[in-house]
Amino acid sequence: MMLLLKLPLLMAAVLSLGLATSFSPSASKGREYYEQRGEVVWEVPTDRKVIALTFDDGPHPVHTDHILKLLKQYDAKATFFVVGNRAAKYPELVRRAAMEGHEIGNHTYTHPYFNRNRHTETMRRELSDTHDAIFRATGQPPHLFRPPGGYYNEAVVHMAKQSGYLVILWSWDQDTNDWRSPGTGRIVRKVLDHDHNGDIVLFHDFVEGRTQTVDALRVILPELKQRGYQFVTVSELLSMRKSVPVKKP
């Protein structure tokens, strides 16, 4: 009982420390449960030398433009989890990203954290309004959903599934924390010290204040390319999953 009472306080503490993107405290079942059911994806086991770069919270008229130019320079495809109201404001950027071969995912309309009891209808509207904004911009329906802050629970997973979405998080050791502007070097090291086949790397193309993401990418992209990686969209990565051999009885 005491623990239950303390949980909201703990959660508030976690949030105030700005660690929200690294935790999913509201998940009632563990990672294994959702991973085995194929309902939430953190990374994709594969033999191929591929990596999926993802950018959340945009589009941003300056940063997204810089990132798109860099991606093109290194022949890299990525996935942008856009916030609906920003996609509605900058549809030409969303369209351009899609035209240049990148994938567009849904990151809700107003970026609420689904870490407390939200009305299912509110969550559904957050998804459907963003779905419409992406479809208007690109003519293509998105299939991937990334809940803000990585907060998920059974209700969120169920609602996403019902709306035709797969929940995509990120490799836990590939959370660059770039939204906190930790220094370009730290962002770079986070990615380059932990690279694995099938990783999903978390960046942000919208950051409050000064962004270090673009400078970090100038180092990360050539180095990973040098190491032999191909940069693919999350959907491409999902199609490269290593097949698990069927056990004979």
Ligand SMILES: [Zn+2]
């Ligand atoms: Zn976000």
